[in-house]
Amino acid sequence: MNDPTALSKADIEVLAGRYIDGCATADEVARLEQALAVDAAARRAFLELCNLDSALEHRATSFSGPISPLSVVGRGGRRLPGALAGVASLAVVAAVAWWLSAGGRRPHTTHYDDRSLPVVTVATIHGGDDVDDGRPISPTTLRAGASVAIRSGSGADVDLLDDAVYGVSSSDEGALFGGSVLARLAGSAAQYAVTASNLRITDVGTSFRVERIDEEHLAVTVLDGTAEVQSRVRRPRCFWSFDDLDPVMAPTISLDAVRSLPVDLGAGVAAVEGIVGAGALRFDNTSEAVAIIDGGLGEKVGEGTLSMREGISLEALFVSGWSGGAGDYDELYRKEDGNCRVLLSFQNDGVSHAAFSEPRVPPGPCLSFGLHLAGIGYRELDMPLDGEDGRPTVAALTDGQVHHVVASYDSFSGRKSIAIDGVKRFEHVVPLGRLVLCGGPQRATIGNHLGIEPFSGVIDEVAIYDFALTTEEIAEHFRRASRGERYFEVESPGPFVPWRAIDRLVGGQTRVFNQRTAEAR
Template sequence: MHPHDQRDDREHLLELADRMIDGVATSDEVAELESILLNDPEAQRTYLRYTLVHGQIAMTIPAMPAVRPSMAASASDADSTEPTRLGNSRFATWSTAAGLAVAASVLVIIGLRWHGNALEPQAQVEIPQTKLQTQAMAYSYDHRKQLLGTVGTLGRNRNATGPLTLSVVQGATKFRTSSGASLRVQGPAMFGINSAASGVLYKGSVHAKLHHPDASFSVTTANLRFLDMGTEFEVDVIDDQHIAVRVLDGEVEVQSRIRSPLFYWNFDTPGSTAVEDPYTRSVPLTYGANASRTAGIVGNGAVRFDNSPRAFVKIDEGLGETVGTGAMAFSSGIAIEAMFVSNWSGKFKDYDEIFRKEDGDYRFLLSFQNDDNIGEYAEPQVANGPCLSFGLHLEKLGYRELDMPLDGVDGRPSVVELTDGNPHHVVATYDSFSGRKCLYVDGRLRFVHTYPIGILAISGGSAPAIIGNNQWNESEAFHGTLDEIALYDFALTSEEVALHYRQVLDRKSYFSQDVRASSNQRWESICSVRAGSRQVFNIVTGLPIESVTPPNDY
């Protein structure tokens, strides 16, 4: 059979599978599907793999981009799949489960018709239990195997949500996003999907082809972004220092990360907004009755919190509709930075929030705590007592807090040190490219925990962000002064933290004058790579290293 005919047959099989899963297949289509599967073991394996992956993807959260999985690995087949929009509601989840049950029944019917005589499967199939709730999904696919390796949830939290990271052991796996990009991840590889139009490449390579002139797809690393302008390209991580982009058609713009804050509030401008602050988005601030302006730790102004319920500053702009959406939906990295003068008591059940966005289990926070690890969120486990806590929800792991004991041991600060009436500088960071979750105080790294590389954070949603309190009960008010609050969509480096601390020691802003204002523009163009070319870049510096024009048949 001609390869083109094989692709057409396979595509027709997947179309019939889609109609079965959606519950709209006619009796003639069911009969046709049974006929295809009855005498074709390869079709049976493709059908089963497709329905299993489709079901697991469909039961991820609305923040997960709509994708259609495919088991094919050939580059020539990269554009053969069609998009399938996944439901964003509980009804859609139940409908998908019901459709999968019907789809699976086709193979049961086929099995009965075999009577145990004609065919024997080449590998035992382990069908995961269907869970009728939203789930995170991550899977490993080894092309040498006839079936998927693992599909399902990991960790203690069974209600985790996307984004997701694909770990491809060997061979390739394909899918298509709702933005119109057909992607092929070539193993061994690790690729995170953080939106319908973007992904994060940790290792291996990813091939992207767009099907509409006005579509775009970007592949991001720690400091570089490769933005395709509606064509076809491939990005390959060569080693921990080098990355290459090869453009097959059209043009790719290579961009460098603008290392400025996404949000920055210095409280120097009077009133309820910080519109005049050149570093700050035009985001309204709502002051609680007991949050008052005071002399700045740096600059002209700061905010004084009196440890009472009405002591807060609320940010209720730039939010999303669901978890994983909005301006504060961080995935590959995050940093929270602040200056403070603290009068915290350190007593049991006393909480002083520096920054908190409370989207349920997808909250993120930086606060002083003493609660004997209520909820068992601490990772790593530490002794009970007063601590500085950095909480964040991590893909597959659930909500976790880095709780640094304030005991004065092993370079950690003590409660007495941080409540001495003097200004202090704090930075909390998470970097999925290194796996490091860090707490810095006064310019020095004081506490760190390292996770596996490639675990994305999950945040964002409809809940307001709160400076100096907890949105829900307003019982965790800060006692003291907060200033220079900055929020980043990447992890600051140790060198950047140290530089910022040296700046504030001189009562200056964190940022030198040449740091551009925070805005929706998070990347700046380095160069363009055109069709037929391959360009290598230094991952750390973002600088191009060599330019190669491959032969015509490349």
């Protein structure tokens, strides 16, 4: 028989919210008190809504006796009087027990740095409606409803034409999402490039126009001088195979194979036989289980080797021993430049950070891919590990077997997705043209964050790309890894070149290119 006093979590949220805000009726207060007195689940829900993190943080480390009702506070520091304070005290005790049973890893404020760090200035903006002439701008996407121009940090004047949608991504480059732009370079020393997915048009000291004809094609017109059309070399910006580690020598440093960024290994990380190749890293789930990427930094957000703009992909092989329990975080990769962070991690933090989740998903264990997008802010794609709609379960990803993960975002389509074992499992689409804001002064880590989110298991073949891998590439990388091969063919020794010249146009020439294949039409 159903208990007539029982309330659903939704009821608790409504009543607790009204009480804490001071607008609950006497009858509503009585119903809430009665439900909390008899229902442990209701007390837990009430605890979350009362935001008792600080009280829990203190009592989880020093609790040695009964908690006084007078010490229990609600939102904004308001004390909860009478019976509600008593049942809230019971909720605190219950939550402390939950915290201890979860291994002492209750989410708290140090999981997220909410500071807004300085962002690099890339251009000044001129003209248009209600625009301050000469105003400096950080990486952003402009939509030209009127005549708008920018002066890039490199000295190029760029006019936005035909209702252009244009991402001002760096001091010497922009991304065309719609319409057309005209770039005029002030002198022979000035440089500027316009990108569109897999295509890049670059010029030195002349002028050119790029026009988007449809979703796939661009027309490039050189007005003066010479412009070079380039195709993206689809290789990672950074790649750690960990094959330079010798388990016998107990190494502490591994080098990125592309740009030689070193990774410093903590005491909780050991070199082991590779999933692919000779080496991999085993993380022992302790505070010292961390691999710190020592380099690739910038003074401001938007600077440094680990700064991405038009897209990003994070790729790795792993064997996970994650518990999946409440409050347990296992990081694969994280770079925490204030709220301009990038992360890929296993999480189960209830509703503690639900505001970050987009789209919203039910509380529970998930694989989270977090990014800060200009004009949107920081959001996480939280893939529920529930076995529904092709998504894996916690058990499926912690079965002792090797798994392949790719988290990617593409500003040219707006797609943010997570793929497991070569197949896309979860995605969300944001408005076209949102640039990534990341990079900056904080060091990135593999396998941990601040010593409180340690990975349990093995990680290998970590790759970071400044573009979104395609569905076909992800499937091929998984097939190659399953055969014990690298994701891609190893390049010959020498400096990595991210773009390859495919054509050259001179003044008066116009040519149409496919932005994805880079083929001329």
